[in-house]
Amino acid sequence: MLEVTGASKVFGGRHGVTAVQEASLIARPGEFIAIVGESGSGKSTLARMLLGLIPPTSGGIALDGVDLRRMDPTQRRGYRRTVQAVLQDPAGSLNPRKTVRKALADVIRRHAIASRKDMERVASAALESVGLFPASAFLDRYPHELSGGQRQRVLIARALVLDPRIIIADEAVSALDASVKAGVLRVMTALQAERGIGYVFITHDLPVVQKVADTVYVMRAGRIVEHGPKKRIFEDPQHEYTRTLLAAAPRL
Ligand code: ADP
Numbered sequence: 001m002l003e004v005t006g007a008s009k010v011f012g013g014r015h016g017v018t019a020v021q022e023a024s025l026i027a028r029p030g031e032f033i034a035i036v037g038e039s040g041s042g043k044s045t046l047a048r049m050l051l052g053l054i055p056p057t058s059g060g061i062a063l064d065g066v067d068l069r070r071m072d073p074t075q076r077r078g079y080r081r082t083v084q085a086v087l088q089d090p091a092g093s094l095n096p097r098k099t100v101r102k103a104l105a106d107v108i109r110r111h112a113i114a115s116r117k118d119m120e121r122v123a124s125a126a127l128e129s130v131g132l133f134p135a136s137a138f139l140d141r142y143p144h145e146l147s148g149g150q151r152q153r154v155l156i157a158r159a160l161v162l163d164p165r166i167i168i169a170d171e172a173v174s175a176l177d178a179s180v181k182a183g184v185l186r187v188m189t190a191l192q193a194e195r196g197i198g199y200v201f202i203t204h205d206l207p208v209v210q211k212v213a214d215t216v217y218v219m220r221a222g223r224i225v226e227h228g229p230k231k232r233i234f235e236d237p238q239h240e241y242t243r244t245l246l247a248a249a250p251r252l
């Protein structure tokens with residue numbers, strides 16, 4: 001279980017920008033959490049704290065009850081495997097000069113997942129589990145030789161080789177066309193069902209949230225203003241801001 005307790009992030013010292021203010025959240029394996037909110041509401045900052053990329057200014061992030069700041073190097077390595085990121089590809093998540101094989105091999109080697117001899121088998125299994133069949137047709141391609149949906153699947157496969165329990169996805173499908181997006185979401189929900197992977201899925205796309213989320217958190221101006229089961233949030237929003245968001249969403 002991944003738990004954020006009253007986490008705040010202030011950028012730029014005492015009179016800086018409060019990007020996230022006293023956010024609390026619990027993410028469990030097998031649960032699909034969506035975080036919604038307008039641009040600038042602190043979603044990506046919360047994601048970066050969850051990934052251990054930036055420390056909270058106050059409050060804590062803990063995995064199975066152990067605070068990130070108290071982890072020894074071994075626990076930290078474990079954290080970096082257990083909690084994986086899938087970001088938006090245009091953000092340069094894949095190196096344009098690396099083949100798919102190299103992108104996966106680097107991760108497998110860095111975390112000592114498999115021997116050199118088993119590398120290809122592990123990489124291929126990950127690619128096929130995200131629907132890239134046969135893996136041999138993808139291993140030697142460069143990012144520019146893949147479609148947007150295929151690149152996003154490679155990013156998921158790269159996370160999967162580490163056997164994560166929770167994947168933090170920040171606008172991971174936002175740039176994709178509707179049918180391609182649906183395909184990538186099917187891969188993600190299949191992994192949730194088959195492997196018990198949990199998601200913290202950040203998006204401004206409410207129809208997607210309505211389709212895939214179990215639990216919804218609503219952020220505004222750095223604060224989580226409301227959270228709850230998807231059905232309750234959509235059918236009986238308690239916060240004025242949630243009502244405004246839902247009213248502005250297309251075709252729910
Ligand atoms: P969202 O992902 O919801 O659009 P962000 O977390 O990116 O929101 O940003 C929240 C606020 O924090 C914004 O006002 C943004 O300008 C500010 N911010 C984000 N990152 C930094 C940073 N590294 N330095 C200073 N301000 C930042």
Ligand code: MG
Nearest residue numbers: 043044045170
């Ligand atoms: Mg963002």
